[in-house]
Amino acid sequence: MDERASLKKKHIAMYIGSLNKGGAERVMCNLAEYFFSIGYRVTLVTTYLSDDEYDIPDAAWKVLKANNGKNAVKVLNPDEDERYVDLKGGAPVGINRVFSALMPYEKGSRIQNFTKRIDKLTNIWETLKPDLILSFLGKNNVMAIQSASGLGIPVVVSVRATPSEEYPSFGLNTSMKFLFPKAAGVVVQTNGAMDYFGAFIKPKCKVLPNAINEEFINHEVVPFDDRKKVIVSVGRLDENKNQKILIHAFSHVVKKYPDYRLMIYGDGPTRNVLEKLCGSLDILDESGRGLPGKVTFKGSVDRIADRISEAEFFVLTSRTEGMPNALIEAMSLGLCCISTDCPCGGPADLIENGKNGLLIPMDTDVTMAANICHALDRLMADLPQARQMAGAALEVREKYNPDRVNNMWREYFEELI
Incomplete structure (x- = not known):
C-alpha cells in the first residue's frame, strides 16, 4: 500500500499512560488491533514505555x-x-506509537510541567491530525480534552472503573465536571457508572462493555465433570x-474439602502480605506444585486461559470494579463463578445471582469472607448445581463476543467521525 492511500484512511489516536498489563490497557490494545485490522490507521499515544507490556502483533515499533x-x-x-525504542523497527505498515512523557531536560516547576504536558499533547495531536482521539482513565481523559481543545478533533474519553475512584480528589473531580461536557462522548462500562454523572455529562455517556479476549473465545470448554478440584x-x-477475604474463606472450607487447592494468578504490592497470611493459616504451598489443600501464588503469567480452564471455581473479591475482564473470561471458559457485588455494578451486569453464578453482597471483610466460605461450601456439596451455573455462564460468549462488541465501538466512532 502506498503512503497516499494510507493517509486517506480514517485515523484514530488512542491515549493511555502505558501498555502495562492491566485491564484497561488490554482493552485498548484489543481495540487498536481491531481497528487496524478493518483498515483504520491507528496510533497509540502513551506517556511511558512500561517494562511489562502487552504484545501488539502489528506494532510498528520495536523495544530495544x-x-x-x-x-x-x-x-x-x-x-x-531511560528506555529505548525504534519507532520504525516493527511491522512495516503497522500500528504506530508516540510517547508524551516530559524528558528531564524539558521539566520545570510543577505548574510549568502541567502546562508543558498539555502543550506536548497538543503538538502531538496537531502532528498526527487524527479523525478521533480515544482516551482511557482518570487524568488522561482530562488532559486529552484540554489538549485537543480548539483543534476540531472529536475526543472520546472512557472511564474504566468506578468514577469516584478515577476522580477522587477535589481538583481532578472539578476538572472532570468542567471538561467532560466538551467531549464528543464519554464511554462507560456499566449503567451504574453512567448514573454517577450529572445532567451535563450523562447525555454524553455511552455504555460499551468489554469484549472477551480471542484467547478465551477460541479456547475449548472443559466438561465440568472432567475439571480439577481447583479454585x-x-x-x-x-x-x-x-x-485476603478469599484466603480466609478457603482456610475454612478446605478443612471440609481437603482435596481442593487455591491458585492465585497475578502480582502486586500485597503479595508478601498475602503469602504471610497463608503461612500463618498453614495453607501456603511453598513448593509451588499446587498441593491439595494449599494456596499457590502463580504470579503474572501469559496464556491465562490455558492455566485456568480446568478449574471448577473462580472467585472475584474486588471492592470496586468496572466491567471485570477476569470475571467475563472465567465465565466464558465455563467456570462456576462467585463475585462480590461491588460498585459500579460490573459483576451484577454479568451475573444473575443463582443462575449463572453467585453474587456476594458488599459488607465487612469478615462477613464477606464468611459468605464466600458458605457459597463455596454450598456448591462443593452440590456439584450438579455448580455444573448448571457454569453451563449458564457460557452465554457470555455470545453477549460479549469480540465481533459484536467491536462492531458497537466501530458504529459509535463512525457516528462521531
Whole structure:
C-alpha cells in the first residue's frame, strides 16, 4: 500500500499512560488491533514505555535493550528510567506509537510541567491530525480534552472503573465536571457508572462493555465433570482486589474439602502480605506444585486461559470494579463463578445471582469472607448445581463476543467521525 492511500484512511489516536498489563490497557490494545485490522490507521499515544507490556502483533515499533543503532529513541518507563525504542523497527505498515512523557531536560516547576504536558499533547495531536482521539482513565481523559481543545478533533474519553475512584480528589473531580461536557462522548462500562454523572455529562455517556479476549473465545470448554478440584483468582494483588477475604474463606472450607487447592494468578504490592497470611493459616504451598489443600501464588503469567480452564471455581473479591475482564473470561471458559457485588455494578451486569453464578453482597471483610466460605461450601456439596451455573455462564460468549462488541465501538466512532 502506498503512503497516499494510507493517509486517506480514517485515523484514530488512542491515549493511555502505558501498555502495562492491566485491564484497561488490554482493552485498548484489543481495540487498536481491531481497528487496524478493518483498515483504520491507528496510533497509540502513551506517556511511558512500561517494562511489562502487552504484545501488539502489528506494532510498528520495536523495544530495544540499549541505545544501539541510529534509530534508537530515548523514552521513559513509569519510574522515569531511560528506555529505548525504534519507532520504525516493527511491522512495516503497522500500528504506530508516540510517547508524551516530559524528558528531564524539558521539566520545570510543577505548574510549568502541567502546562508543558498539555502543550506536548497538543503538538502531538496537531502532528498526527487524527479523525478521533480515544482516551482511557482518570487524568488522561482530562488532559486529552484540554489538549485537543480548539483543534476540531472529536475526543472520546472512557472511564474504566468506578468514577469516584478515577476522580477522587477535589481538583481532578472539578476538572472532570468542567471538561467532560466538551467531549464528543464519554464511554462507560456499566449503567451504574453512567448514573454517577450529572445532567451535563450523562447525555454524553455511552455504555460499551468489554469484549472477551480471542484467547478465551477460541479456547475449548472443559466438561465440568472432567475439571480439577481447583479454585482460581486472577488479578492484580492489591487492596482493591482484596484477595485476603478469599484466603480466609478457603482456610475454612478446605478443612471440609481437603482435596481442593487455591491458585492465585497475578502480582502486586500485597503479595508478601498475602503469602504471610497463608503461612500463618498453614495453607501456603511453598513448593509451588499446587498441593491439595494449599494456596499457590502463580504470579503474572501469559496464556491465562490455558492455566485456568480446568478449574471448577473462580472467585472475584474486588471492592470496586468496572466491567471485570477476569470475571467475563472465567465465565466464558465455563467456570462456576462467585463475585462480590461491588460498585459500579460490573459483576451484577454479568451475573444473575443463582443462575449463572453467585453474587456476594458488599459488607465487612469478615462477613464477606464468611459468605464466600458458605457459597463455596454450598456448591462443593452440590456439584450438579455448580455444573448448571457454569453451563449458564457460557452465554457470555455470545453477549460479549469480540465481533459484536467491536462492531458497537466501530458504529459509535463512525457516528462521531
